[in-house]
Amino acid sequence: MLEVKDLHVTVEGSEILKGLNLTVNPGEVHALMGPNGAGKSTLSAVVAGKDGYEVTSGEVLFEGKNLLEMEIEERALAGILLGFQYPVEIPGVKNIYLLKAALNAQRVARGEEEIPAPEFMKLVREQLSFMKMDGSFLQRAVNEGFSGGEKKRNEILQMLVLQPKLAMLDEIDSGLDIDAMKVVAEGVNSLRSADRAILMVTHYQRLLEHIVPDHVHVLVDGRIVKSGDKDLANELEARGYEWVLEESAA
Amino acid sequence: MSAAHAFLQRLGERVDDEPTWVAARRQAGAERFEALGFPTKRDEAWKYTDVRRIAEGEFTLADDAELDEARFAALDMPLDAHRLVFVDGVFSAALSDLTELPEGVSIEPLTTAMRTNHEAIGGAIGRLAGVDFSPFTALNVALSEEGAVVRIGQGVVVDKPIYVVFASRANESARMSHPRVLVMAGARSQSTVVEHYAGEAGAANFTNVVSEVMLERGAIVDHYKLQEASTEDLHVASIHVEQSRDSRFTSFNLNLGGALVRTDLVTDLNAQGAETNYNGLFFVQGRQHVDNHTLVRHNAPNTFSDENYKGILNDRARGVFNGKVVVKRDSQQIEANQNNANLLLSDRAEIDTKPELEIYADDVKCSHGATTGQLDEEAVFALRTRGIDEQMARGLLTLAFAGEVMDRVRLPVIAERVERAVAGKLPERFNLADLVEVSDALEEA
Numbered sequence: 001m002l003e004v005k006d007l008h009v010t011v012e013g014s015e016i017l018k019g020l021n022l023t024v025n026p027g028e029v030h031a032l033m034g035p036n037g038a039g040k041s042t043l044s045a046v047v048a049g050k051d052g053y054e055v056t057s058g059e060v061l062f063e064g065k066n067l068l069e070m071e072i073e074e075r076a077l078a079g080i081l082l083g084f085q086y087p088v089e090i091p092g093v094k095n096i097y098l099l100k101a102a103l104n105a106q107r108v109a110r111g112e113e114e115i116p117a118p119e120f121m122k123l124v125r126e127q128l129s130f131m132k133m134d135g136s137f138l139q140r141a142v143n144e145g146f147s148g149g150e151k152k153r154n155e156i157l158q159m160l161v162l163q164p165k166l167a168m169l170d171e172i173d174s175g176l177d178i179d180a181m182k183v184v185a186e187g188v189n190s191l192r193s194a195d196r197a198i199l200m201v202t203h204y205q206r207l208l209e210h211i212v213p214d215h216v217h218v219l220v221d222g223r224i225v226k227s228g229d230k231d232l233a234n235e236l237e238a239r240g241y242e243w244v245l246e247e248s249a250a
Numbered sequence: 251m252s253a254a255h256a257f258l259q260r261l262g263e264r265v266d267d268e269p270t271w272v273a274a275r276r277q278a279g280a281e282r283f284e285a286l287g288f289p290t291k292r293d294e295a296w297k298y299t300d301v302r303r304i305a306e307g308e309f310t311l312a313d314d315a316e317l318d319e320a321r322f323a324a325l326d327m328p329l330d331a332h333r334l335v336f337v338d339g340v341f342s343a344a345l346s347d348l349t350e351l352p353e354g355v356s357i358e359p360l361t362t363a364m365r366t367n368h369e370a371i372g373g374a375i376g377r378l379a380g381v382d383f384s385p386f387t388a389l390n391v392a393l394s395e396e397g398a399v400v401r402i403g404q405g406v407v408v409d410k411p412i413y414v415v416f417a418s419r420a421n422e423s424a425r426m427s428h429p430r431v432l433v434m435a436g437a438r439s440q441s442t443v444v445e446h447y448a449g450e451a452g453a454a455n456f457t458n459v460v461s462e463v464m465l466e467r468g469a470i471v472d473h474y475k476l477q478e479a480s481t482e483d484l485h486v487a488s489i490h491v492e493q494s495r496d497s498r499f500t501s502f503n504l505n506l507g508g509a510l511v512r513t514d515l516v517t518d519l520n521a522q523g524a525e526t527n528y529n530g531l532f533f534v535q536g537r538q539h540v541d542n543h544t545l546v547r548h549n550a551p552n553t554f555s556d557e558n559y560k561g562i563l564n565d566r567a568r569g570v571f572n573g574k575v576v577v578k579r580d581s582q583q584i585e586a587n588q589n590n591a592n593l594l595l596s597d598r599a600e601i602d603t604k605p606e607l608e609i610y611a612d613d614v615k616c617s618h619g620a621t622t623g624q625l626d627e628e629a630v631f632a633l634r635t636r637g638i639d640e641q642m643a644r645g646l647l648t649l650a651f652a653g654e655v656m657d658r659v660r661l662p663v664i665a666e667r668v669e670r671a672v673a674g675k676l677p678e679r680f681n682l683a684d685l686v687e688v689s690d691a692l693e694e695a
């Protein structure tokens with residue numbers, strides 16, 4: 001589904017990703033871990049198509065297509081959704097407007113009719129209650145004045161409404177209280193299916209207890225230096241990154 | 251021959267059997283205008299607005315109001331309203347609809363009002379905006395022929411908006427008109443008055459309008475000026491408001507069209523409890539130029555003003571905002587807020603903004619601020635990552651910027667029209683009415 005091959009990315013003159021390789025297949029859940037500043041969010045930004053990231057070599061394919069040549073919105077319409085580490089506040093644009101515009105953009109791209117208002121409302125209401133969010137969130141401007149945890153829930157709400165093929169969730173667990181963590185994890189788990197994939201960036205083992213990954217990768221200094229299964233996350237939790245660094249240097 | 255003199259030549263071509271006092275007033279306007287001449291950039295109030303295109307233009311006064319139904323329908327808004335229509339300044343009885351006026355309300359073309367009631371009307375007209383306000387008001391006094399006169403009796407709540415359409419035709423040669431609008435709102439009356447300047451594509455006429463709105467004790471008036479003329483039209487307007495005790499005036503100055511537009515809005519808060527609200531939105535593109543000069547004079551204690559002007563400028567458009575609040579000596583317990591925010595959608599668009607406060611009292615609460623910025627690119631990116639195309643993302647964010655002003659518009663037909671214009675592509679792909687429905691359904695739930 002997603003293939004990242006020998007990706008080199010420069011930000012403002014300094015190389016951040018230095019030959020990153022990663023393959024995510026349909027049905028899989030991957031966790032991406034690694035120290036601060038390793039380049040995890042940079043990878044999401046490149047996949048999303050953010051300005052200011054120069055790909056100097058390597059490629060990123062999504063379902064066999066060159067992702068780097070696609071417009072930002074085309075990537076979304078192809079089925080990629082990014083959950084931001086720091087969701088942006090969009091004053092004046094109501095959550096409900098964003099959800100409807102985004103969902104309709106997808107439907108139009110697939111050659112379908114726009115969703116009728118009542119059907120849309122039903123869908124949104126269901127997901128909203130699944131996320132244990134209050135109806136008033138729909139009327140509020142996107143993320144404006146939301147608490148850190150509410151912003152993260154809102155990202156997951158968008159994901160549930162849009163049902164992406166590939167969700168890349170960047171530290172979706174940060175700022176969540178214990179109950180919210182469970183709600184968010186349930187949201188993510190509900191998306192798991194044989195034809196979808198999830199890539200989660202996290203620093204903590206706790207999230208991975210709720211959303212059990214098939215693969216765990218350690219990103220250090222722009223490269224994936226170690227991959228394993230869920231036990232790798234346990235080991236990292238217990239021992240930190242030092243040993244991985246030593247191992248990869250050797 | 252000076253440009254001013256050339257304009258006044260049109261005077262001789264028209265006026266014949268007017269009462270002497272009307273002719274004398276006209277003469278005073280002409281003399282004043284000739285003495286002042288067209289303003290230049292050396293005049294502080296016209297520093298950023300060059301009126302040479304008006305001064306050097308050749309305009310004649312229209313003789314007819316011919317406009318067939320189809321052409322008119324393209325300009326008219328589907329408002330359930332009492333309708334008064336002028337075509338290039340000439341009254342059109344055919345297009346107007348003044349049947350079913352409620353008791354206590356009179357809506358007439360100026361010529362009729364002057365004939366039937368010249369004492370009341372003649373005395374009121376020009377009381378707030380005579381020959382001295384600006385060269386253009388003087389020119390208006392010299393050349394005005396037609397206009398709208400609205401009188402609302404004490405305590406009358408007018409059932410529907412009073413909708414005055416000024417249609418500008420695409421003529422073979424350019425026309426000019428100098429209309430007057432007079433609104434006399436009786437004590438405790440409530441009304442909504444809409445001045446709509448609409449133009450056919452390619453119309454390149456000059457409109458020089460003067461409006462006067464007088465609110466008696468406790469009167470409430472919502473005043474809309476929607477300017478949607480073609481991008482070749484030239485438009486100068488001056489709106490003067492006088493408020494008595496406990497009256498409330500709300501202005502919506504919504505500007506979308508015109509090549510060169512100058513609007514002056516002046517309110518005198520003359521007695522306790524009077525409140526004025528200025529809401530402005532201008533959206534200009536291409537090489538449009540729009541200049542808003544607003545003034546609130548707090549002439550009495552316990553008066554309130556709130557102003558919120560938003561400018562959206564694209565391409566090489568140019569905007570001017572000059573907002574002044576004057577608190578007269580010993581007018582205590584005043585509250586005055588003023589805000590101007592501008593959004594530049596292009597590097598080559600320009601805005602000059604100047605909020606001014608002159609306060610001669612000590613017990614006042616005043617605030618003012620002006621900001622100019624661009625669309626938040628992070629937000630554009632965030633919306634695009636959800637599959638919303640760039641144009642729509644920018645449209646949504648632009649609409650969001652205008653939202654604060656648009657949320658206060660109480661006539662949905664106008665709100666939707668302005669939103670469509672501002673958001674560009676939005677309506678086709680993104681049914682607004684549908685969303686409003688969704689929103690309403692939510693509120694009820």
Ligand SMILES: Nc1ncnc2c1ncn2[C@@H]1O[C@H](COP(=O)(O)OP(=O)(O)OP(=O)(O)O)[C@@H](O)[C@H]1O
Pocket residue numbers: 011012016034035036037038039040041042043052085
């Ligand atoms: N716009 C930028 N300008 C300069 N440096 C940048 C920019 N964006 C990212 N970087 C740098 O790139 C490196 C990788 O950042 P990135 O956000 O990808 O790290 P991360 O692995 O997500 O870290 P964290 O766990 O702290 O979120 C950091 O050193 C960061 O300072």
Ligand SMILES: [Mg+2]
Pocket residue numbers: 040041042085170
């Ligand atoms: Mg990060």
